[in-house]
Amino acid sequence: MSCAQGNSKRQFKGNSLILLPNEYVILDLETTGLYPSLDEIIEICCLKIKDDNVISKFSTLIKPDDEILPFITKLTGITNEMVQDSPKLKSVLPKLLDFIGDNYVIGYNTNFDINFIYDNTLNILNKHFKNDFVDIMRFARKLYPNLNDHRLKTVCEHLNIDLVNHHRAEFDCLMVLECIKAIKNYISINNIDYVDLFKYKSPEQKISSLSPNTEVFDETHLLYNSHCAFTGKLEKMERIKAMQKVIDFGGICDKSVTKNTNFLIVGSFEYASSVQNNKSTKILKAEKLIEAGQNLTIISEQVFYDLIEN
Numbered sequence: 001m002s003c004a005q006g007n008s009k010r011q012f013k014g015n016s017l018i019l020l021p022n023e024y025v026i027l028d029l030e031t032t033g034l035y036p037s038l039d040e041i042i043e044i045c046c047l048k049i050k051d052d053n054v055i056s057k058f059s060t061l062i063k064p065d066d067e068i069l070p071f072i073t074k075l076t077g078i079t080n081e082m083v084q085d086s087p088k089l090k091s092v093l094p095k096l097l098d099f100i101g102d103n104y105v106i107g108y109n110t111n112f113d114i115n116f117i118y119d120n121t122l123n124i125l126n127k128h129f130k131n132d133f134v135d136i137m138r139f140a141r142k143l144y145p146n147l148n149d150h151r152l153k154t155v156c157e158h159l160n161i162d163l164v165n166h167h168r169a170e171f172d173c174l175m176v177l178e179c180i181k182a183i184k185n186y187i188s189i190n191n192i193d194y195v196d197l198f199k200y201k202s203p204e205q206k207i208s209s210l211s212p213n214t215e216v217f218d219e220t221h222l223l224y225n226s227h228c229a230f231t232g233k234l235e236k237m238e239r240i241k242a243m244q245k246v247i248d249f250g251g252i253c254d255k256s257v258t259k260n261t262n263f264l265i266v267g268s269f270e271y272a273s274s275v276q277n278n279k280s281t282k283i284l285k286a287e288k289l290i291e292a293g294q295n296l297t298i299i300s301e302q303v304f305y306d307l308i309e310n
Contacts, residue, residue, distance in 0.1 A: 012128035024104040028172040036119040040064035045169035058099040061086040105133040108152045217250035224250040227260045231282040232267030257285045265304045
């Protein structure tokens with residue numbers, strides 16, 4: 001059985017860059033849900049930035065086709081009455097694309113926003129949104145690894161950035177701008193080569209250095225004495241920490257999928273251009289072993305967290 005899920009390939013989507021440019025556009029959306037194929041954009045804000053100063057702004061509410069549900073209003077503060085006289089996305093998109101131009105797009109967890117813009121631009125205008133982009137959350141994870149999580153709210157609290165009106169697009173853009181300034185300052189003060197910071201270092205190379213933090217194990221736990229492998233980028237936890245969790249439950253971490261593997265934990269392939277159809281070589285091998293009758297289960301990152309929290 002497989003619990004792995006993924007989005008279809010966005011063939012002409014721009015590249016995710018490790019870059020802190022002097023000129024860029026900050027983008028933030030408010031939407032009615034998480035999925036571009038099902039949900040709608042209800043607010044867009046873009047700030048055009050030069051030398052970390054706002055030089056122009058594009059901001060609008062958008063009237064969706066369906067009513068905004070109460071829990072979305074509670075989260076964003078946007079009501080059906082507020083968008084009643086707002087333009088439809090079809091009329092907004094050309095103006096938005098003109099505003100962005102060929103600038104780098106920067107945001108927080110910006111893949112979410114880019115995917116909504118890409119899919120809607122393709123569906124409505126029959127164009128590909130190709131701008132390269134920068135996800136500031138990736139910098140936050142590298143520079144502040146000891147935070148409990150790396151949501152925008154958490155990082156802003158850590159950096160003493162004002163959270164008033166969080167979850168409205170313009171204010172989230174301004175929060176991202178303050179994060180960028182703080183990150184640049186942190187990098188400068190600590191003389192950090194952030195390009196080197198992001199160079200890939202295989203976590204599997206560190207498996208041999210891991211040992212359990214306990215001598216007593218719950219032998220009824222699913223991970224006990226189970227062989228586990230990982231593939232893809234985990235969104236909420238560094239892979240080496242996830243491996244440590246497996247070992248603390250009495251499990252065994254393997255570098256690759258083998259005939260001994262019991263669980264393959266699947267993260268995101270959003271930044272992996274070599275992975276086709278959201279299936280790595282580990283997933284393909286695991287599927288063949290499952291077809292051959294091996295006791296192996298492919299699980300999502302969230303299912304893994306459910307396992308280690310219970």
